[in-house]
Amino acid sequence: MSNAFSSSQDVHINASIRAIHDEAEEQLDVESFVDEPESSAEVVIEPRIRSVFFIFGCAQLLPWNELITATPYFLSRLAGSSYQSTFASYLSTSFTAVSFLVFIYTTSTSSQTSPAKRIYVASLTLAFLTFMLAMTTFMHTSRSFFVSFVLANSILQATANAYFQPAAIALASLFGPIAVQTVMSGQGAIGVIVSLIQVLSATASVWGTSPGTPSALAEDGAAEARSAFAFLGLSSIFLVGVTASFAWLTVQPAYKAVIDPFEHRQRRVRSLSASMSERVGLISGGPIAASETKGQIMRVAKANITYEIAVAYTLIVTLVRLSLHVRGDTISDV
Template identity: 40%
Template sequence: MSRRSPECDYSYQSVEDDHTNNATISTSRTKGDARVQGIYFMLGCADLLPWNALITATPYFLKRLTGSSLQPTFVSYMSCIFTGVNVIALAYATLTSKQTAVSPSRRIVSSTVVLVILIALLFMTTFVRFPPSIFFSLVLLITVGQVVAASYHSAAISGEASLFGGPYMSALISGQAAVAVAVSALQLVSSALSVWGTSTNSGQASTMLENEALDTAAESAARVLFGISALFLIATVVSYCWMRQLPIYKSTVSPQQQHRGETSEENEELQRLVGSEPSFKPLYELDEMQRVFKANLPYEFASLYCFVITLAVFPVITVQTQSTNPSIHPLLFMAAHFLVFNIGDLLGRYACSIPQLVICVQRARVELGSTTDPLIPSDLVYMIILLFLGISNGYISSSSMIGCASLEHNPRLKGRREDVDVAATLNNFCIITGLAVGSAASFSVRAMLCDCNPFKG
């Protein structure tokens, strides 16, 4: 009777262990690893945190620009610069995502660290007074830096999360909406505390809240917002670095990175032994990206058109709307309107996880007009309109994002797993393009509604 040698026993046991580990990882990937989903949720929050922090801190920026000719058009300029630079930076990040030796994980870490530094700079501006022109330039310069970092971050995480599958993409998209709700809720609470605290310390509240007290309230709210945002980004990058050590992450992402020319320590050792050089041949050429882009045009157009309509009116136009109730403070009303829209956006994104609500999107008609008197003299109706604007925005954008990167639901991919992360990255680029076009259109919409030319200062 033959007997296996110790070496054979060891090899046999190693094979069994490998099969067990692979089965465990496969099951986790199918059912969803809660730890990984949670961190992609955090990464989704970090993805849109710079944008949400900027637009939610609009009252602070506008109060710092009081009396300046730059104040009326600041929001439009900030939106155009943010989204315009985003298109250029994201286009480059998308085109090089498959052609660079730098892995998506490294891009995620480095871009998040840059965002921490820039958010911290915004936090510091709340302690220092600048002339309006210098403050205007400083904020826009920080905005440009945030855009570039956020573009690389966005391209990397959308492609990486798509490799894990639908549950992880849903976690990422939900995080993008949840951060908007959290930021706007934080802004509302901090604004309320600032306003109420000031009103109790002044016998002439109506006068103070319109001048110095209003400036102080907006400043305090922005300080809390920027400070907590920086701390959250730090927690996100630490959590992501921890996630990269998990077996499910290595088994899902590492093969893709090695296919694109990146090598592990074992492969590098092997290359030194055989005397071969590592190959950095791009996995994807430009014509292959064009093929994926053309195949997914319906999804990409839906994403682009959705955000063109949204950004044309929100927040550039909606932030100028005032309450019909004079007892409601303007700062609180503005913060509440951000919260209502973002709650709607979160509900719309969550609806995509309910199969019965995944239906075809019908065409919508949008009509704009201007008048000196409110067309709808009701704050409640206005908030309901904002809520449904947010719901439609979240539903359409999430449906297209999840659908375009799904081998199960998108027959246009033809079962090509190597096209999944490319499709997700290209669709994300169309979202940013829609944001840029909508922001540019906001100048014309604002001129039409307000009977003024924003280019005349």
């Protein structure tokens, strides 16, 4: 008898909690309809705004590309040391591992905060860290310190980039599918741009040298240092430009028309969440909310599984390419 009473009580509690959730969602749906008269898919994006999102797409993959491109310079600084054969592995592992862990947090909290602050802080941080890497071409330190500095820099870049990417995508999604497509176009274009800049900076690093000079340059790493400085310097300027372009975007009427309803909805969500938590707490411990959140995450993961596999394949190919490149350099040095 007591078991039956307990079971019926649990059913009543669960029904009450679901009713509270449904009531909150209904309020949000009504407010969304009232506060957002124009669908985000119907927002007309002028070419200048699209160019900003294209720049965002380029900036998202720039930190990883700049570290790969600067790897020959890093290895030239470690020539003949025990770090040379393993440094690239440490660099790629630390960057990708930290990116993965921080991405979990930033993605899960992207809907709880305005993307503007994250884009500002992350882009400026990336610009500063890239500039610091460029400055290492003028500094002569011990190899142990150099390894520690570069690895710490890469970890910080991975962290900043993990904040920047979800924020940029979240902002683009508010402008609709065209903005998201533009961001992805920038991600695809950055590889071509980086390759072009790499060729130009490498050519400039040996410009004006005599035919007999390159061997001497290879021994002391001067050519690699000049090439890395040119590339990292341009990357720093570009990242500052990312911040400037976003500052320009925030004063545009189209930005305010999109972001104001979003921020109002966020404030209302936080208010309703606090109210709902108090009401659920009076009824039960409420494991249902956690299970519903987990279910939503799993549905999104399943919907994006094809894209996740594509990104994973791209990173695997990139890492294999980097590993073969580093191994070839090590063998040639021996």
